[in-house]
Amino acid sequence: MKRDVRFISFIVVAVVCAALLNACVANQNTNTPNQSEGNTGTNKGTNGANGTEKEEPIVLTIVNAAGGTPNFPTGDPFWEDNPVAKALEEKLNIKLKWEVFSGVGKDKLNVVLASGEYPDIIMLSDPTKIIADQIAISLNELIDQYGPDLKKKFGSALNMLKQSNGNIYHLTNSYLPEGATPPGFGYSLQVRTDIFEALGSPKLETSDDVYNYLKSVKEKYPITSDGQTMYPMSGFNRNWGSPYFGMIAMAGSPADSKLYIREDDSVKYWPKAPWAEEVIQFYNKLYREGLIDPEAFTQDYAAWQKSKLYAARIAAHIGGWNQTFDVLKTYTDAKLPNAEKMYFQNFVFKFPSGDKPAIFSASKKGTGALVITDKAKNPEEAMKLLNYLTTEEGNFLAMNGPEGIQWEKLDGKPALKKSYLDRWLAGEAQVNIEKETGMNHYSRLVGSDLGQTSWGTYWILKDDPIATNNTRMQQKDQALSPYWYDATTIGNLMAGADTDTVAKQQAVDKRLYENAFSVILAKSDTEFETEFAEFLKELDAVGAVAVEEYMTKMHKQYKQQLSGE
Known part of the structure; x- marks a missing residue:
């Protein structure tokens, strides 16, 4: 391991003493003068291959209280002996001693913090209290000195992580790493390939195209091969779930936000967008003409899958791309006629008055939280570890495991070994391959799988449609990737709001969901106009304007913060 300049200078000055003591004791901690034996990076171990003594690894203690951990309990040797851990120890001479909370991690963490005996690094969901209690140390100088790669990868997003004191x-x-573009995820229109091709593979670029296509489906395929009603389009009611968000995302409402961002950066709820009436009228038109399953807004997700999707009674669906992706196996297992062509393709369509679709939202700020605590005896080494994990080499290692196990370089580019590719394609449980490779174990420290590597691959090879020769995923990626939205400044817009504003926000959110049904299910144009006007009126009656003003203030504040102002 390379020693830093400060440590080397100490050796030069104190070389005589070092020789007499036959040890090099350097305190790299600026907070605490004493180091525990487990955390010193200068203890001597066994001789190296060249006859020189090898340093004992620096041990950093870490607790994961955030959930989403790999499938191995604390105490499993995997945590400290997996291939990624060994690679990091070889590269950095750093070893993590893990503790992983199961159950309600937040409550367990509070107990640990109250005891005063907590680890060097903590992964958690919300860092607010741990920062307020001065348990988390400032990272500014550590990033400047030991985090050049991290600083570059986070870019301007670091401004969003600054507290009021800077x-x-x-x-x-x-x-979303600086300069990266996420691959094709998010909402889409999914159409069943066999029906789509039988109808001539028409273009599906606008809402009119989709309407005409669904009419053709109804005319040519009124029933299934076993005599059941075929629905040109279907959906389900899961807080409106994906059909709701999918509909407005096609018109430009940032995915999952329920918002409309005006050109002057003011924030409005989506029903106030110039395109809102046209979009909701599209669903109403489909409903009134029998082009959409009448239960699309009442049946739950499980019932929809069982009675409609798995029963092959759906020709199209607007929602998450993955909601119909795996159904092909159900069709092939059932040996349905032409089953190999019954998979769903992905399309993004536009509304005449709509903005550019925003089907997937990505944030430069990211999610979750990781802190270095005031108990850390080697905060510099902790930052060196985090910095390495943001490099291409380190991030790829964390996502896939070390080179030579499940992947290798072919023509200078990472590629899955055939034995592992076959296992992934066969649907083997990821936990088995995690156990062998260490992949995913360190990926949630400061890692990201958004964007592409310099080799042109996905960060996670087994998800890369080129690496797996998955033509269906390639089609999905090509269709969806242009339509992502940078949501960095519209996340957490209710931060710091008083109780009255929060109550109004909750009331508006409730009505955005419940009151939209009466508009979509209107039986005539006149009834639609009346119900839509009432929809808007009710939102303002429960406080939408006040909430919009607060969100606008926060959005503009975040934009300033992101720019470093």
């Missing part, structure tokens, strides 16, 4: 106390994961 200090950064936590880092995130799953952020």
